[in-house]
Amino acid sequence: MGSLERVAGTTALLVLCGVAASAQEASAPKAKQAATQESPKDGTGVTLTLKRAIELALQNSKEIQVAKIQASVADHAAQITKSQFMPNLYAGSGAGYTYGIPETPGGRAPSIFNVTYTEQIFNEPLRGQAKETQEQSKAQKIMLEDAKNSVITRTAMAYLELGKVRHSLDLLRKEQESAEKILQVTQERQGEGYELPVEVTKAQLTRAQVIQRILQLEAREDDLEVFLRYQLGLAETQAIEVTPEELPGEAELAGDNLVAMAMTHNAGLQLAESDVRAKEFRLKGERRGYLPTLELVSVYSVLAQFNNYSQFFRTFQRNNFNAGIDVHVPIFSAQTRAAIGLAQINLEAAKVNLTNKRTELSADVRQKTRRVRERDAAKEVARLELQLSQQNVAVFQSQFAEGKLNLREVEKARLEENEKWMAYLDANFQKQQAQLELLKTAGQLDKVWQ
Numbered sequence: 001m002g003s004l005e006r007v008a009g010t011t012a013l014l015v016l017c018g019v020a021a022s023a024q025e026a027s028a029p030k031a032k033q034a035a036t037q038e039s040p041k042d043g044t045g046v047t048l049t050l051k052r053a054i055e056l057a058l059q060n061s062k063e064i065q066v067a068k069i070q071a072s073v074a075d076h077a078a079q080i081t082k083s084q085f086m087p088n089l090y091a092g093s094g095a096g097y098t099y100g101i102p103e104t105p106g107g108r109a110p111s112i113f114n115v116t117y118t119e120q121i122f123n124e125p126l127r128g129q130a131k132e133t134q135e136q137s138k139a140q141k142i143m144l145e146d147a148k149n150s151v152i153t154r155t156a157m158a159y160l161e162l163g164k165v166r167h168s169l170d171l172l173r174k175e176q177e178s179a180e181k182i183l184q185v186t187q188e189r190q191g192e193g194y195e196l197p198v199e200v201t202k203a204q205l206t207r208a209q210v211i212q213r214i215l216q217l218e219a220r221e222d223d224l225e226v227f228l229r230y231q232l233g234l235a236e237t238q239a240i241e242v243t244p245e246e247l248p249g250e251a252e253l254a255g256d257n258l259v260a261m262a263m264t265h266n267a268g269l270q271l272a273e274s275d276v277r278a279k280e281f282r283l284k285g286e287r288r289g290y291l292p293t294l295e296l297v298s299v300y301s302v303l304a305q306f307n308n309y310s311q312f313f314r315t316f317q318r319n320n321f322n323a324g325i326d327v328h329v330p331i332f333s334a335q336t337r338a339a340i341g342l343a344q345i346n347l348e349a350a351k352v353n354l355t356n357k358r359t360e361l362s363a364d365v366r367q368k369t370r371r372v373r374e375r376d377a378a379k380e381v382a383r384l385e386l387q388l389s390q391q392n393v394a395v396f397q398s399q400f401a402e403g404k405l406n407l408r409e410v411e412k413a414r415l416e417e418n419e420k421w422m423a424y425l426d427a428n429f430q431k432q433q434a435q436l437e438l439l440k441t442a443g444q445l446d447k448v449w450q
Contacts, residue, residue, distance in 0.1 A: 050243075070143070109307075146268075172214045264443070272350070286340045388420075
């Protein structure tokens, strides 16, 4: 009689568990639909899509702000050398006491007021330096784009991982419930003499392992939330809701000509090519250092009689103006020869670095392409294992309803199903990681969010 009561009780418990599980599955689409709605305006929480998260990261990233400042600094630095080929007008004074022939340390006559105009017309070494700095300024813009790509990659990975972690936590909390039921049933059977104490210890160990994994995932969830708040410019207490998403279909279709795309769009390769161009400009300018240099110059000065000009010159004129060209013709210049040698070595080093970058990039793209395929195959295996475990649970439930299995066996099947669910989530996230890394290397990250 007592055994019949226990069977009736466990049957009722199973029915309740099945109803609860069905309710959870039925509410899942509703929860997903609610997650896509706008966040409340009171600032208590924000619901983000992957695209919106990336947009906020690009707007608020400190790394991008630093890269923009560095690009601006490079632009201004390039203008310094270029400005020497533009009109430059200076005003000043060289007034001072003189004893003897009036002159200044710079070789010009002392003046109460003077205006000087200079403009480089032909100076090939200086022009080569100007073009080099301009190319370096363009390289900083490439680095800015690379910083944006890095921010997109890290934000997308954190967003997708947060969704995976939260889904895994939901599964683990269900596992904890199943582990508690298994432990309870095992303790009852051990008290009735149907189980050995070792089975109780095994059930306790299973429950402890599930609790440990929950704590680990909760810590990871907190780390990801902190990172996303900082990256997206949200308040420290702002709650973040993410929607389970797959990468856009365009990310799947970018696999045929990835090597060619990488050779065109990879930031590291573009930087190496820019460095070669900059060194070529510098070498070209230095080689033309044997040519004459030509500069437009003019000076207007107001002189004073107290500088004793009348004692050393026949006439004195207060207002003076001189204009012309300043030409230098190199006859022998050891400095030019040394500058050419240095520029040649720097160019050779840049070309070697470019060749290595191309070789490494081609191999890297092929390796990451293979990794995406491997991760895709692993995801398919995990999906089939999950499907198999779900079918096993259905079979076990049917056998339990017929009285052929006990509740503990059914809950063990549920535990295995949850494990396969988490294995599938891990495999899916690993594939997404591999896709993001491949797209970043190929310079195709715009397919993720545009």
